[in-house]
Amino acid sequence: MALLVKKFGGSSVATPEKIYHLVDRVLAEKKPDDRIVIVVSAMGDTTDDLVTLAGRVSEHMPKREMDMLLSTGEQISIALLAAAFQARGQKAVSLTGPQAGIRTNANHTKAGILEVKPDRIVKALDEGNIVVVAGFQGLADTGDITTLGRGGSDTTAVAVAAGLKADMCEIFTDVDGVYTADPRVVPGARKLKEITFADMLELARLGAGVMQPRAVEYGEHTGVDIHVRSTFHNVEGTIIRRNYTLEEEKEYVVRGVTSDVNVAKIAVRGVKDTPGVAFRIFDALAKANIDVDMIVQSASAEPQKNDIVFTCQKADMADAAGVLETLKPEMGFSRVDMEANVAKVSVVGAGMLGNPGIAAGMFGALAAKNINLIIISTSEISISCLIPKDQVEVAVNAVHDHFFPKQA
């Protein structure tokens, strides 16, 4: 007997046929005594359609009313899914986020879950039901319906699993699990059997898009094991948990290689070499809500001057340039250069900094392909290199092959 929370995305319930495919799969996997909670998103494009409808009524849809509107999407899918289970002869009941006891703050359209009071879920399970819970939504103490922001159903599933002390939270997705690199780019990428929350979060931060980072953080915080697995294939996926348990996983320091082409490089040339200049630049960028990632300062070609180079999201590049232009008169630097044809390649794995061979291995693999490193940055659990964008596929494959040699 196991208590399982299973989360399915909107594409899994997009049509009546897909709903029955989901139902039949869940029933085929269910052992007689299993207690099962399903968390589900809105059908197919429902949420996008509702957002479009809201835009036709108001350019500035009030956030409370947006949540009132969007929460109907999951309410439709839970009703249909519960009906489909019953049509197959399985007792089932649907619960909205508020009914399921999902308590959130009142931060409409991106509310945070405060706690899950699972009394109604437990009662419905005790009565022999499969319980179908609406993802993405909850109830604030104001009595208002809230939504958790895009991808919030992952967080709902982990929070419900934590509230129920479930044996496992299964996230069904369109990939088979978490890979050592994107299998579409790196043919030799291998599926990880397990990964820690910390490594998973770093992978997500650096470009791997498998799971909603907030859901992973919620899992880390509450200690819920998360099984990321395929909607399409009935195979084992990847389990995200606090510590590695498998001997075969413990031997790897590097867990994955990621790339991110959605970055831009900005260079501020000829900055005066006096205290406080870096603070003024990055304080102004922070106030403009621009996230800065890699930062390097080096001596300029001009005497007593420095160059400050950093990266940001490509979408923020123009805004960042605008902020710097307003600083230019008072700070008197020579010019700002922008470069969008760059990409970031990273390796991730806890304990990396205690192992100097990792950085050397990465740089060597890139050098062997004649790839120029524009910026290097490191954290406790990752090393990242900025490289020319057109070399990103070669770079990811080279680095991956170094750390995960192809097996004979």
Added chain:
Amino acid sequence: MALLVKKFGGSSVATPEKIYHLVDRVLAEKKPDDRIVIVVSAMGDTTDDLVTLAGRVSEHMPKREMDMLLSTGEQISIALLAAAFQARGQKAVSLTGPQAGIRTNANHTKAGILEVKPDRIVKALDEGNIVVVAGFQGLADTGDITTLGRGGSDTTAVAVAAGLKADMCEIFTDVDGVYTADPRVVPGARKLKEITFADMLELARLGAGVMQPRAVEYGEHTGVDIHVRSTFHNVEGTIIRRNYTLEEEKEYVVRGVTSDVNVAKIAVRGVKDTPGVAFRIFDALAKANIDVDMIVQSASAEPQKNDIVFTCQKADMADAAGVLETLKPEMGFSRVDMEANVAKVSVVGAGMLGNPGIAAGMFGALAAKNINLIIISTSEISISCLIPKDQVEVAVNAVHDHFFPKQA
């Protein structure tokens, strides 16, 4: 200052343009200190679309899940309507049926309202909001969402008005008010300024389709005055209340003339003249859920036998004939005749039975047009005649002209 509840149907919110038309009209009529609650149905065909979707998933949609599904329709319209008021600079907030304190029994898909606990509505009004409440839905003590059945938004509006002790419940509809006859059939029909709940209910029972009878009953029970008025024209409609207050209305005994072509006549010929035969026939029909209306028993052409003639809904005619066929062997009547080409014309008005001139006037008006009366039946507040269907328009006009003579 007035506290007003205004109910709008789904066609009034079918598109963003119609939503703003509604909003602008409400704001134009609103006096500065008015406190306004709007009750609204689902947009346009939303409910029908959801019913179709349910049918694609399950032929036997569980009623609890049907309510979970259908209640999303009004939730969408309240969110958009509240947003539109805000876009016009008017504070507004939407409340689902459960949030608005609509307590119902757990009779899913046709729940009855037990009471309205209007605390949240009052609080939102006190904060200066126009409050937009979802019609058609409520919350059972089980914690489950319920719906009230088709047309339930009228009932929601009256119940909310009763719970708030509102000055008036305004039902906006596609007609200008309650008329002495259907203006599409009787050119001289005049709009009533007021009508009692009892007369309105009898008109509705006999074919006038202006308002949901359950909503009228709720108004009668709680004493809420209901103003039936036009969505399209800003004119006074008809006020439904406990007693007539206007002298000009008090002088009429007859309030309206209705017709119903949706009836059938069934004659059971040659029934033995012994006790209990009528009971056996109508008990069998009641058990088959067939509503019987006018009943006449008369001596048959055969000796010691009677004919029993009655009417029912046209849709039930075939079922009724089937029930009677099963009774024929044991009861031994000669045959069953069915006739669908009939219509019922009625006059309605309290105090009619104390005024024998009314029946005579009706029969005289019909005789003057050579219309044969097949069956006559009377209640305390109505007289009905079954006539050939092809004469129904002539009949209604003749009776109406008799009781409401054309003014010079």
